Amino acid sequence: MATDLDDAPAVTRKHIKPDRDLTAAAVTINRPAADLFAYYRDFTNLPSFMENVVRIDALDGGRSHWVVKAPGGKTVEWDARVTNEVEGEEITWQSEDGAEVPNSGRVTFRDAGARGTVVTATIAYQPPAGTIGKLIAKMFQREPAIQARRDLRRFKQLMETGEVATPAMNAKQFEEMGL
Template identity: 35%
Template sequence: MTTATHYLEVNAPADRCYQWWRPLTHLPQILDDVESVEPRTGDANVTHWVVDGPLGKKIEWDAKIIDEEQDRKIAWKSLEESNNHVDTGGAVRFDNHGDKTGVEVSLHIQPPGGKVGELGAKLFDDPQKKIEKALEQFKQLMEK
C-alpha cells in the first residue's frame, strides 16, 4: 500500500476549508490526475471518481464518505461493489486556530496486480509530492 500525508497552515477559518472539501467534487482543482468527482445518484456521501492514467487510460471507482465531523474531518474509501480495480481512500482533518486552520490530508492506494495495477502504480508515482502540491494549491484558493 502506498500512503502520503501532508499538513500545512491555511489563512482561512476551518468552516470555510471544510465547506470547500465536503462535496469532494472540488478535488480536480487541486489534484492534477483527478479528472472528476461527481455525486452518485443524489447521495452526497457517494461519489464517482475518474482519474487520468497513462496513455490516455481512465481509472474509475465509486467512493463513500465513511467518517465525518462537521468542520473537523472527512474520510472516504472506495467501494468494493463499484467495479473499481483500485483500493483507495483518504482523509482530511481541519485544526481550528481561529483565523487559521491546520489542514492535514492523507491518501492511500493499494493498486491491484496485472495491467490495471501497472496503471495504478504509474498514476500514483510520488504521491507525497502530489499531495504536497495539492495542498499548496488549496492554500492559494482559500487565501484569495
C-alpha cells in the same frame, strides 16, 4: 484505516491494510476551518485544485464517483463513500469494492489560531500493478504522495487568493499579446 485502539499519527499506524501504501501531507491555510471544510466537502469542487482529478460526480448517500488521470493518457475510475464526517473537522472515505485503485483516507481541518487551519490529507492506496505500477506513476508525476503535496499547495493558493498560480498563459494573456 485505523481501529479505535490505534491513536498513533496516521503515517505510523499499524492497522493499515498490508497491500496498501500510505502517504500524508499537511499545509496551513489562512482561512477558518469551517470555510475550508465546506469547500472540500463539496467533492465536485476538488477538480479545481486537484491536478489529476478529471471529475467527481456526487451520488446518493455520501457516495461519489471519481475519474482520475493515470499514466499514459488513461483514466481510472472508482466509487467511494464517506465513512465518517465531523462537521468542520474531518472527512473519512473508503473506495467501494471493485475500485480500479482501492483507496481510503482522511482529511482533517485543525484550528491553528491566528495562522488559520492545518489541513492534513492521509491516503492509503493500492498501486495498480504493485511496485512497478507505483514506479511508473512516479515517473509520470501521477503517484499519490507527489500529488497530495501539490494538491494541498494548490488548495492553499485557491483558498487564500481565489486562484491557483500557474506558469502557463491564460486566454486573457494570449489575447492581450494579440496571439
